[in-house]
Amino acid sequence: MNVPVRSLYIHIPFCGSKCFYCDFNSYVSSETVMERYTDALCKELTMIAQTDSALPLRTVFFGGGTPTLLPPRLLEKILQTLHQFYSIEADAEITMEANPGSVDSDTLRIIKEHGVNRLSFGVQSFDDTMLHSLGRLHDRNTVYRSFEMARKAGFYSINLDLMFGLPDQTLELLEDSVSQLLMLAPEHVSVYGLKIEAGTPFAKWYDAGHLQLPPEHAEVAMYEFVQQSLADHGYEQYEISNFAKHGHKSRHNIVYWRNEPYLAAGAGAHGYVGGRRYANIKRLDPYMEELEAEKRPIESVESISVEMEQEDTMMLGLRLAEGVTYDRFFTRHGVAMQEVFGSVIQDFAGKGLLEVDESGVRLRRSAYIVGNEVFAGFIDI
Ligand code: SF4
Known part of the structure; x- marks a missing residue:
């Protein structure tokens, strides 16, 4: 969606x-x-x-x-x-x-x-x-x-x-x-x-x-x-x-x-629009020169694949105490979270790092300090 x-x-x-x-x-x-x-x-x-x-x-x-x-x-x-x-x-x-x-x-x-x-x-x-x-x-x-x-x-x-x-x-x-x-x-x-x-x-x-x-x-x-x-x-x-x-x-x-889109302006700013992440030119002079020449100062654009988008939803969403709900994931990606990440979730839940209930998945408070280890588990599965 x-x-x-x-x-x-x-x-x-x-x-x-x-x-x-x-x-x-x-x-x-x-x-x-x-x-x-x-x-x-x-x-x-x-x-x-x-x-x-x-x-x-x-x-x-x-x-x-x-x-x-x-x-x-x-x-x-x-x-x-x-x-x-x-x-x-x-x-x-x-x-x-x-x-x-x-x-x-x-x-x-x-x-x-x-x-x-x-x-x-x-x-x-x-x-x-x-x-x-x-x-x-x-x-x-x-x-x-x-x-x-x-x-x-x-x-x-x-x-x-x-x-x-x-x-x-x-x-x-x-x-x-x-x-x-x-x-x-x-x-x-x-x-x-x-x-x-x-x-x-x-x-x-x-x-x-x-x-x-x-x-x-x-x-x-x-x-x-x-x-x-x-x-x-x-x-x-x-x-x-x-x-x-x-x-x-x-x-x-x-x-x-929540991995939602946002616009971004300014030197080195990063935006996320229409399934693409873009990065502006970082250094001040080239950033300003581009605009003085009436051009958007975008240095790079990356199309986010369906898989990457799903991974981002998990990695970013698990930072929140509310975690990622099944509803939000399904509405956003049109597929059930368990279908894509079921085994990873089970693995981390078994290690006591993730909490799983009928509404969704979240990082256990005791696991906040090792959050990065969990997030990495959702990449390139
Ligand atoms: S130089 Fe200091 S005040 Fe400026 S952005 Fe970095 S941390 Fe913040």
Whole structure:
């Protein structure tokens, strides 16, 4: 079944500096470059609207980079273009990523006036020494100030990102960060374990033996501590890394996990439309040049076969606490889940990693930490 496209991702690839662990497509650039990028992005948004989008959008997500690093007038231009060329549902979720310290009252007022109703702050830790060693630009006090500013500006749906498994991080240090976070009472929390990504300063230091990462058992203890603390404070864990208060699950990210289609604009952005996944040109100059020549900046397109689509539905859907229901699978693929994946499911259920009932299949909570092993079992069966 062809699922209609109701979501849009917009990539803003600018940061104040590069964090030591980061391999996202982001750059430290001048305002002149940001201005040129904004023009290119607005052109791409109009092109997409003319070709791909028909139905009103339900979710829009501004990711980065640090979208709020753009000067307010440029953010306003992008948001005006969005509203001019796209129909957006009245209760759509419009999220913007931000970093503590990258927001001021002007920026917050403008984005709110243009419909942004959810903010996601990359906090990562409340420990100043830890933040410094990650190459983050903010400190703990900046988090408090930015959070308060966002509340004052009228944002009542805020996510805070936290990281664990960091160099020299102890369970005690993480406990302190979690308790600081809980005092702020955000509506949503995302918690990620550090991964050493190739090409980053962290990868270089790790290879040279200069990074002391917590051992695996300590990392597991950290993850379990976060799960328990957030559950004790009324957050529902609805995905391996995501926790929400009632009514505040990320609707945009659920689109990804349910393997539904989405549009994407911006350098290096990835979209999924009409059974095809596409990737935009990553580097800023060639991305902007393509648009200046009135061309869509698409670098690669991959047609997703029926088998790949079914595999993706399982791999992504099993990240969700709700798992994959038989109904959803059948409606989407026109075939019973058990017919395609019956033996894999039986195998993992036998190992105690999957839970199977009359409605569908889900990862057991005790298996979240080894989720990747299960997901891999659904590929190329
Ligand atoms: S703020 Fe986010 S996107 Fe920017 S460098 Fe740091 S981790 Fe990467």
